[in-house]
Amino acid sequence: MLRRLFVTLPLATLSVLGAAVRPSAAQAPAPPPAAPTSATALGVVHDRTGGPIAGATVRTDPGGVTATTDAAGQFAIAVAPGDVLVIDAPGFEAALVAIEGDGAIDVELVPLATVGEVIELTDTKPKEVAGAVSLTREELATLPGTGGDLLASLDALPGVTDPSGFGGGGNQGVIIRGSAPEDSRILLDGFDIPQLYHFLNRSIIPTRAVAGLDYLPGGFDVKYGRASSGIVSVTSRGGGDKVEGVSEVSVIDASVLGSSPIGDDGKLLVSFRRSYIDAYLPALLPPEVGLVTAPRYYDGIIRADWDVSDRLRGALTVVGSDDLTELVATDDQTAEEFKFRADTKFIRAIAAGYWRGDHGLTIDAGLSTLAQGVSFEFSDQFLKVTQLSVAGRAEVSKRYPTLAGLTDVVVRGGAEFDPRRATIELSLNQGRDEGEADTGMDGPLQTFDDTVWLTDLAAWSAIEASLAPTLRFSAGVRVDAFVRNGAYPVQPRGELTARPDARTKLRLAAGRYTRPAEFQGELLTPALEPESATQLTLGGERTIGRHGNVQLTVYDTERTDMITRDPMGQLRNQGRGRSYGVDLLGSYRTERWFGWLSYSLSRSTRRDTATAVERLFDYDQTHDLVAAVSYKTRSKRWQFGGKWTYTSGQPTTPVLGAFYDSDQDLFLPINGEVNSERLPSHHQLDLRVDHFWRFEDWTLSAFLDVSNAYLNAKVEQYQYNFDYSQRAEIAGLPIVPSIGLRGEL
Amino acid sequence: MRTAILVVLAAALAGCNDLSQRWELDHARVLAVRLSAPGLAPGGVATVDALVVDDAGAPTVVAPRLVGLADPADAAVVTVAPGGGGWTVTAGDAAAIAAARAAAGLTDDQPLAITLGTIVTIAGVDHVATKQVRLGEALVNPPTPVIHVDGVAATDTPAPVAFDRDVALTLGGVTPADELAFDWLTSTGALTHSETAAATLTLAPDDAPTGHVVAIVRSDGGGAAWATAAIAAP
Numbered sequence: 001m002l003r004r005l006f007v008t009l010p011l012a013t014l015s016v017l018g019a020a021v022r023p024s025a026a027q028a029p030a031p032p033p034a035a036p037t038s039a040t041a042l043g044v045v046h047d048r049t050g051g052p053i054a055g056a057t058v059r060t061d062p063g064g065v066t067a068t069t070d071a072a073g074q075f076a077i078a079v080a081p082g083d084v085l086v087i088d089a090p091g092f093e094a095a096l097v098a099i100e101g102d103g104a105i106d107v108e109l110v111p112l113a114t115v116g117e118v119i120e121l122t123d124t125k126p127k128e129v130a131g132a133v134s135l136t137r138e139e140l141a142t143l144p145g146t147g148g149d150l151l152a153s154l155d156a157l158p159g160v161t162d163p164s165g166f167g168g169g170g171n172q173g174v175i176i177r178g179s180a181p182e183d184s185r186i187l188l189d190g191f192d193i194p195q196l197y198h199f200l201n202r203s204i205i206p207t208r209a210v211a212g213l214d215y216l217p218g219g220f221d222v223k224y225g226r227a228s229s230g231i232v233s234v235t236s237r238g239g240g241d242k243v244e245g246v247s248e249v250s251v252i253d254a255s256v257l258g259s260s261p262i263g264d265d266g267k268l269l270v271s272f273r274r275s276y277i278d279a280y281l282p283a284l285l286p287p288e289v290g291l292v293t294a295p296r297y298y299d300g301i302i303r304a305d306w307d308v309s310d311r312l313r314g315a316l317t318v319v320g321s322d323d324l325t326e327l328v329a330t331d332d333q334t335a336e337e338f339k340f341r342a343d344t345k346f347i348r349a350i351a352a353g354y355w356r357g358d359h360g361l362t363i364d365a366g367l368s369t370l371a372q373g374v375s376f377e378f379s380d381q382f383l384k385v386t387q388l389s390v391a392g393r394a395e396v397s398k399r400y401p402t403l404a405g406l407t408d409v410v411v412r413g414g415a416e417f418d419p420r421r422a423t424i425e426l427s428l429n430q431g432r433d434e435g436e437a438d439t440g441m442d443g444p445l446q447t448f449d450d451t452v453w454l455t456d457l458a459a460w461s462a463i464e465a466s467l468a469p470t471l472r473f474s475a476g477v478r479v480d481a482f483v484r485n486g487a488y489p490v491q492p493r494g495e496l497t498a499r500p501d502a503r504t505k506l507r508l509a510a511g512r513y514t515r516p517a518e519f520q521g522e523l524l525t526p527a528l529e530p531e532s533a534t535q536l537t538l539g540g541e542r543t544i545g546r547h548g549n550v551q552l553t554v555y556d557t558e559r560t561d562m563i564t565r566d567p568m569g570q571l572r573n574q575g576r577g578r579s580y581g582v583d584l585l586g587s588y589r590t591e592r593w594f595g596w597l598s599y600s601l602s603r604s605t606r607r608d609t610a611t612a613v614e615r616l617f618d619y620d621q622t623h624d625l626v627a628a629v630s631y632k633t634r635s636k637r638w639q640f641g642g643k644w645t646y647t648s649g650q651p652t653t654p655v656l657g658a659f660y661d662s663d664q665d666l667f668l669p670i671n672g673e674v675n676s677e678r679l680p681s682h683h684q685l686d687l688r689v690d691h692f693w694r695f696e697d698w699t700l701s702a703f704l705d706v707s708n709a710y711l712n713a714k715v716e717q718y719q720y721n722f723d724y725s726q727r728a729e730i731a732g733l734p735i736v737p738s739i740g741l742r743g744e745l
Numbered sequence: 746m747r748t749a750i751l752v753v754l755a756a757a758l759a760g761c762n763d764l765s766q767r768w769e770l771d772h773a774r775v776l777a778v779r780l781s782a783p784g785l786a787p788g789g790v791a792t793v794d795a796l797v798v799d800d801a802g803a804p805t806v807v808a809p810r811l812v813g814l815a816d817p818a819d820a821a822v823v824t825v826a827p828g829g830g831g832w833t834v835t836a837g838d839a840a841a842i843a844a845a846r847a848a849a850g851l852t853d854d855q856p857l858a859i860t861l862g863t864i865v866t867i868a869g870v871d872h873v874a875t876k877q878v879r880l881g882e883a884l885v886n887p888p889t890p891v892i893h894v895d896g897v898a899a900t901d902t903p904a905p906v907a908f909d910r911d912v913a914l915t916l917g918g919v920t921p922a923d924e925l926a927f928d929w930l931t932s933t934g935a936l937t938h939s940e941t942a943a944a945t946l947t948l949a950p951d952d953a954p955t956g957h958v959v960a961i962v963r964s965d966g967g968g969a970a971w972a973t974a975a976i977a978a979p
Contacts, residue, residue, distance in 0.1 A: 659873035659874060660774070660775045660778075660875070662775070662795075662875060662876045663876065663877050665777075665926070665928065665963065721764035721765045721766075722766070722767045723765075723774055725765070725774070726763075726765055727764075728763065728764050
């Protein structure tokens with residue numbers, strides 16, 4: 001049985017016990033003899049629509065006291081300090097709830113996975129911040145326009161931009177609140193993964209191998225570092241208590257996933273996927289495009305879980321990906337001049353352990369290795385990188401009913417290390433830096449052939465406590481050590497949470513965040529300091545009726561020590577910037593309807609030097625609107641969905657003219673003010689239809705997903721002619737249909 | 746990486762958009778700037794002219810409206826002045842050039858390259874171009890070529906060409922060599938191998954039946970020479 005954790009607590013605070021490994025009721029320690037009780041907890045258990053769940057079993061852990069919900073879903077149970085509640089009901093995922101405060105406990109259970117659409121929701125309340133979003137896999141996997149791809153659904157979240165174009169070619173990662181992709185981190189089970197997307201925005205981790213996804217756009221906990229903007233944290237999924245098998249075939253790729261229990265204490269999940277768009281895409285393109293090959297990718301994930309003892313649970317996850325993008329023109333002259341090949345592959349293994357002791361003591365630890373290879377060729381330019389890493393992290397947490405006059409106190413401390421060895425060989429143009437005009441592949445050439453050692457260390461500590469029944473704070477400090485750069489930034493962070501009523505939650509967070517100077521060419525300049533950001537976030541969330549929820553977040557981020565290039569071409573920490581805006585997220589969810597409205601209004605500006613003119617970031621996006629709705633028929637055989645998006649165009653630097661270098665026979669552009677123009681704004685409609693056939697032992701489903709249904713291709717970039725007297729729009733794919741079949745045991 | 750993908754796709758899609766190709770004479774621009782002597786010995790003098798094309802695709806040779814030094818500090822080694830309906834460039838004396846060479850870290854046998862800025866007016870619109878003059882050594886331009894259309898030297902009379910047939914464009918008076926670069930341009934039809942000594946012109950039925958072809962020869966030493974020819978299809 002899959003275990004999940006999802007609770008709405010109007011007056012009590014929810015805790016998730018561990019990020020990399022999450023204990024479940026079945027995996028929780030066996031109940032010791034009943035402990036002395038000190039209080040009675042009252043609560044109600046209901047389903048997603050608010051309907052009461054009668055007959056649910058409520059058990060204290062480690063106390064071992066049990067109770068059963070009545071017809072109204074209500075329960076009363078004697079609890080001792082440090083107890084957590086395990087709630088089980090037939091047909092529903094189990095939930096695990098920490099008891100904090102004196103208020104009534106409100107527990108929402110989610111139905112067990114039927115066709116694999118329901119996931120473990122990784123509630124992130126301990127590290128939840130204003131603007132954070134967690135959604136069920138069911139919601140994300142069926143969101144139109146994503147091809148059922150969980151991570152591609154990130155684009156629908158407020159504050160997220162993906163201007164990567166051409167289906168994510170370049171795997172740039174996630175752009176959060178106007179900052180560059182390298183300012184944010186993508187984590188799998190607590191450790192970095194080098195890339196998030198394959199070509200066509202396909203996640204490298206299949207939806208069914210994901211247990212949950214936490215989107216933390218800013219103001220995050222001291223547990224997370226090395227990011228000056230946001231965090232995307234993905235938790236892999238363990239196997240279930242029964243044998244499962246899922247196979248999916250679409251026009252883009254095919255995948256197979258299986259999971260099975262191993263003995264009484266183990267579970268195994270294996271997934272593999274391979275694309276085959278390279279087999280037919282060239283034949284579908286117009287002849288004048290003349291490509292003879294196209295991208296292809298593999299990915300796979302294996303996860304084994306083991307309950308070592310009643311108190312200790314371990315998991316081993318191995319994830320790997322291999323992307324090859326090779327473009328060869330059929331025209332001989334073009335093929336000779338523009339041969340392009342990029343091969344990116346990585347494999348990461350993660351061993352994680354979670355231990356829970358008495359009296360609220362927990363230890364969450366992980367050890368991981370990463371092997372990564374990047375090979376890139378463009379005509380006579382090339383880049384070859386191999387990287388090996390052994391990283392580890394651990395956090396110890398202890399809960400106290402009272403401490404130093406405070407109530408319901410949680411004290412945490414942790415540390416991590418991430419030494420890496422990178423062998424870099426390159427002869428490549430230095431690339432386009434933030435704000436620079438695109439020079440194609442004609443920029444200044446830089447060469448390097450050496451081995452670089454990077455050692456990043458960190459330690460943190462935090463305390464959380466209740467100041468009043470409706471007011472809670474957390475405060476902590478994180479110290480990073482970027483050894484190669486000789487930088488040791490101290491980053492204090494804090495948050496205040498208020499719950500003025502059962503339906504409303506307010507959060508105020510502030511803190512300092514840093515990103516090490518380890519992105520691409522920054523590796524070649526050890527003297528750089530990390531980039532810093534001071535974030536201030538104010539957010540509110542309110543439940544409306546039984547089915548609605550609205551979330552509003554205001555943020556202001558001041559950036560300092562930004563890395564820019566001086567007139568001599570050297571990288572220096574001389575820039576400053578600011579990002580501010582409002583994120584709005586509303587949702588409406590019933591058994592059959594799912595509505596979604598996300599809107600971001602933001603502005604990101606910067607000065608590259610103290611005397612430079614203020615300009616927009618490359619990734620500034622004024623408006624970002626996503627409206628989506630899906631409907632499931634009463635028979636549940638059909639599901640229809642649509643998503644409409646509107647986004648402001650990406651800033652761009654206009655070319656005002658050019659002068660002619662007659663000796664080189666070359667026109668050199670005269671650029672206007674940096675990012676003083678925008679590409680055209682974009683809007684598109686994505687549609688999705690699912691149909692299900694349910695048989696005795698298995699389910700077959702078919703889907704049709706059409707991205708950009710009315711063929712409004714997005715302008716990705718301007719292309720100029722040789723003397724910059726004319727320009728044309730380079731647009732993305734006008735329409736991306738995907739059709740597929742899925743069979744599930 | 747993304748830049749590279751865009752570059753490749755842009756190259757692959759080059760034939761799918763309406764952007765002008767380098768060999769197309771379809772809008773006004775400067776095609777070449779020439780000094781009568783690209784390298785000057787101390788005290789040597791050169792004049793400046795430019796080959797331009799107008800919006801109709803007709804090439805002409807004009808004198809720049811203005812010529813100046815890109816770096817005013819170079820006035821110690823070269824002077825630029827109007828005269829004779831155009832502009833003259835005069836090298837300084839040997840001592841000044843030697844001093845400038847030494848300051849630039851050049852050996853005695855290396856020419857001192859000075860960048861000139863020019864403004865050329867085409868149909869009332871100014872166009873900016875740069876040109877280097879090499880000081881310390883007298884250099885000459887490549888010989889003036891003669892355009893051959895299908896093996897026949899072009900004259901003042903439009904050379905005959907035909908639709909839907911490859912027309913051979915070759916040069917007389919110039920021997921291809923490593924130090925020479927070639928550039929063909931046309932106001933009608935399409936060119937292939939436009940950056941070699943011999944190009945091929947093809948006129949589609951919807952192309953203009955008359956036009957011009959231009960050949961420019963550039964040398965490593967900053968020299969330039971050109972030829973133009975009118976063409977006409979029956």
